[in-house]
Structures are given as structure tokens and as C-alpha cells.
Amino acid sequence: MENIKDTQWPIWEVFIQSQAGTPYKHAGSVHGSDKEIAMQNARDTYFRRNEGTSIWLVPTDCIVASNPDDAEMFFDPSNDKAYRHPTFYTMPEGALNI
Amino acid sequence: MENIDHQKVFDAKIEQDANIEAKDWMPEDYRKHLIRQISQQAHSEVIGMQPEGNWITRAPSLRAKKILLAKIQDEGGHGLYLYSAAETLGIGRDELIKQLHDGNAKYSNIFNYPSLTWADIGAIGWLVDGAAIVNQVSLQRTSYGPYSRAMVRICKEESFHQRQGYEIMANMMAGTADQQEMAQDAMNRWWWPALMMFGPHDTDSPHTGNAFKWKIKRQSNDHLRQKFIDKTVQQAEVIGLKIPDNQLKWNEEKKCYDHGEINWNEFYEVINGNGPCNRQRLNNHIKAHEEGEWVRKAASAYAIKQKSTVSQ
Ligand SMILES: [Fe+2]
Ligand SMILES: [Fe+2]
Numbered sequence: 001m002e003n004i005k006d007t008q009w010p011i012w013e014v015f016i017q018s019q020a021g022t023p024y025k026h027a028g029s030v031h032g033s034d035k036e037i038a039m040q041n042a043r044d045t046y047f048r049r050n051e052g053t054s055i056w057l058v059p060t061d062c063i064v065a066s067n068p069d070d071a072e073m074f075f076d077p078s079n080d081k082a083y084r085h086p087t088f089y090t091m092p093e094g095a096l097n098i
Numbered sequence: 099m100e101n102i103d104h105q106k107v108f109d110a111k112i113e114q115d116a117n118i119e120a121k122d123w124m125p126e127d128y129r130k131h132l133i134r135q136i137s138q139q140a141h142s143e144v145i146g147m148q149p150e151g152n153w154i155t156r157a158p159s160l161r162a163k164k165i166l167l168a169k170i171q172d173e174g175g176h177g178l179y180l181y182s183a184a185e186t187l188g189i190g191r192d193e194l195i196k197q198l199h200d201g202n203a204k205y206s207n208i209f210n211y212p213s214l215t216w217a218d219i220g221a222i223g224w225l226v227d228g229a230a231i232v233n234q235v236s237l238q239r240t241s242y243g244p245y246s247r248a249m250v251r252i253c254k255e256e257s258f259h260q261r262q263g264y265e266i267m268a269n270m271m272a273g274t275a276d277q278q279e280m281a282q283d284a285m286n287r288w289w290w291p292a293l294m295m296f297g298p299h300d301t302d303s304p305h306t307g308n309a310f311k312w313k314i315k316r317q318s319n320d321h322l323r324q325k326f327i328d329k330t331v332q333q334a335e336v337i338g339l340k341i342p343d344n345q346l347k348w349n350e351e352k353k354c355y356d357h358g359e360i361n362w363n364e365f366y367e368v369i370n371g372n373g374p375c376n377r378q379r380l381n382n383h384i385k386a387h388e389e390g391e392w393v394r395k396a397a398s399a400y401a402i403k404q405k406s407t408v409s410q
Pocket of ligand 1: 143172173176252
């Protein structure tokens with residue numbers, strides 16, 4: 001064990017499902033030497049009350065994030081495609097349930 | 099692609115009260131200011147576990163012990179939320195802990211005072227957490243996203259801390275003459291340090307200019323301190339505790355309490371390491387860290403071994 005470096009262990013991102021059936025939401029991060037310890041730490045850190053029913057853990061360096069500098073090019077084009085929204089269309093007078 | 103004027107984008111976001119996120123461009127000084135402030139707060143949560151930990155084995159009932167344990171565990175959690183937020187700014191946990199141990203990072207002065215009696219546990223929850231809450235509520239609107247979200251999470255947990263402390267004080271004030279005296283003594287010792295938690299007067303506090311400009315800080319030290327005083331005086335009256343300040347009186351014109359002068363000499367003495375418990379608090383942290391080294395290493399060794407047996 002002499003050649004093992006003393007570290008604070010790898011970082012894991014914690015996602016919480018607050019209720020069965022709802023989407024997972026990012027809560028923060030924890031440190032853990034492996035999956036089991038990271039899971040235990042996530043539970044102790046983010047679940048001391050009734051915060052949820054399920055946890056996802058992802059090693060932080062596995063997260064792929066979009067680049068904020070590209071945000072305009074990346075996300076704005078969807079703005080000019082109004083025909084993707086139902087309100088774009090004119091419905092004939094009197095038509096019901098559509 | 100055209101060149102992005104990062105500073106302009108940043109300024110516009112701050113102007114519109116939008117959050118800055120971890121991957122967004124930010125001025126180097128903004129990043130530095132946040133790392134200093136968030137890590138100081140994280141260290142405070144963790145060091146703050148010591149004065150209360152001092153009473154776990156001596157809590158007067160099983161109920162009191164369970165509450166105290168849960169409260170202290172929350173504080174450890176708060177430290178971790180905040181370290182997690184600081185780490186999004188590109189600094190590692192090892193470095194943060196090293197800065198604390200080297201004395202390069204500070205923690206709140208308040209935790210350099212000793213917890214002498216059980217009434218101190220009441221006073222800490224009621225006054226110290228009470229003062230911290232006023233500050234934390236204001237910081238929920240801070241401009242850095244991960245910091246703001248950590249604050250929201252913390253605020254949800256804090257009100258139990260303050261209420262359990264106030265309950266201890268109320269029970270003691272409803273008890274024997276000795277208990278009442280003990281509660282008043284704790285009040286006398288914690289009141290002024292609690293007021294100092296908000297930091298120097300606005301007129302002589304360094305760093306605040308940029309912190310306001312960048313919306314890291316949303317309300318001034320004096321404003322927050324006044325808010326704390328105004329709500330705490332009534333709570334003290336209800337249970338019969340006296341505020342140890344004979345200049346404290348209601349100002350009808352300003353609709354708030356005027357208070358006596360804070361002893362800033364004491365504040366700076368404690369900041370500079372001469373408080374009653376500075377050495378003890380830091381040494382305890384260093385000792386726990388060093389004693390944990392073999393555990394961290396053993397777990398790392400186990401993880402490496404698991405990985406190699408899986409890949410074989
Ligand atoms: Fe806390
Ligand atoms: Fe607290």
C-alpha cells in the first residue's frame with residue numbers, strides 16, 4: 001500500500017429521482033473510491049430526509065457537456081421552426097377536440 | 099465563427115440576474131472570489147461540528163442526543179454541498195483541505211468559541227444557526243448557479259437547527275433558577291460573537307465592491323445583521339432572556355433596533371488566531387485528516403484490485 005497515493009478519491013455526479021415516475025435531477029457531487037462507497041456517500045449526503053427514492057451516479061469525467069460558446073449556434077435554430085409547435089396551424093372554425 | 103466577447107456576455111448575464119454556470123466564461127477574479135468565499139463557508143460547516151460534537155455524549159436525554167447527532171450530521175452535509183460547489187470552479191478537494199490546514203483559508207470566527215454548558219448547545223442552534231440562516235437565505239440569490247443551488251438545499255435544512263436550539267433555551271428558561279442562569283450565561287457569551295458573524299461594518303469591509311457588482315453578495319453585512327437583531331429580540335423576550343446590550347432599544351423612526359458598539363478588537367483578535375479555541379479546532383481537523391489516511395488509501399487499493407480482477 002506504500003505506493004498508493006493519498007487522494008480524496010474520484011468525483012461522481014449525483015442524480016436524484018424524488019418520486020417514482022419523475023425525471024432524475026442533478027443534486028451535486030460526492031467523492032468515492034468505487035461505486036459502492038460513492039453510493040453510500042451519496043445516500044448519506046443527499047438523502048437524510050425524504051429527498052427521493054432512487055439515485056444515479058455518474059463519474060464526473062464521463063459527463064459530456066455542450067460548450068457554452070456554441071450555445072447560440074447550437075440551440076437558437078430551433079427558434080425559427082415555429083411549424084414544430086401546434087399553435088402554428090390555423091384550424092377551421094367549428095372543429096372540435098383538435 | 100465570430101469572436102465572442104466573453105466579458106460582455108458575462109456582464110449581460112449578471113445584469114439580467116441570470117446564473118453563471120460552471121462551464122461559462124467568467125473573470126478570473128470572480129472565480130477566485132467564489133473559491134475563497136465558498137470554501138470558507140464549507141470549512142465553517144465542518145469545523146462547526148466540533149463545538150456541538152463536544153456535547154453528544156453528555157446530551158441530557160436520548161431525545162436530545164438523537165437531535166444533536168442529526169443536526170451535526172446535517173452540518174457535515176452542508177460542508178459537502180459547498181465543497182462540491184467549489185470544486186465546479188476547478189479546484190480539488192485536496193487543495194481546499196490543504197489551504198485550511200495551512201491557514202490560508204479561513205472559517206467562521208464563531209467556531210473558535212468554546213461550548214461550555216448544555217445551554218450553549220441551545221444558544222448555538224438558536225443564535226449561531228439563526229444568524230447563519232439570515233446570511234444563507236440572502237445567498238440563495240447569488241449569481242453562481244452551483245453555489246445558489248447549494249444554498250437552497252442548505253436553507254431547507256436549517257430551520258430545524260434553529261428551532262431545536264430555541265426549544266432548548268425555552269425549556270431551560272421554564273426550569274429551575276440554576277437552569278435559567280445557565281441559559282442567560284450562554285446568551286451573554288454568544289450574543290456578540292453571533293453579531294460579529296455578519297462581518298465588519300459596511301463602511302470598513304474589504305472585498306465587498308466586486309462581490310456586489312458581480313451579485314455574489316446580494317445584501318450588505320449591516321443590513322443582514324440588523325435583520326437578525328430585529329427578529330431575535332422578540333424571541334428572547336418571549337422566553338424571558340435578556341439581550342446583553344444596555345444600549346439596545348427600539349427606534350420608532352427607523353422601525354428597527356439600535357444596538358451598542360460591537361467589540362471589533364475581539365473580532366480581529368480571533369480572526370488572527372487568538373480566539374479561545376483556534377488552535378484546538380484546527381489541530382482536531384488535521385488529526386482526523388491524518389488518521390483517516392490509511393482508510394482512504396486502503397479503499398483506493400481495494401478499488402484498484404477490484405478493477406484488475408474484473409478485467410482479467
Ligand atoms: Fe449548516
Ligand atoms: Fe445549521
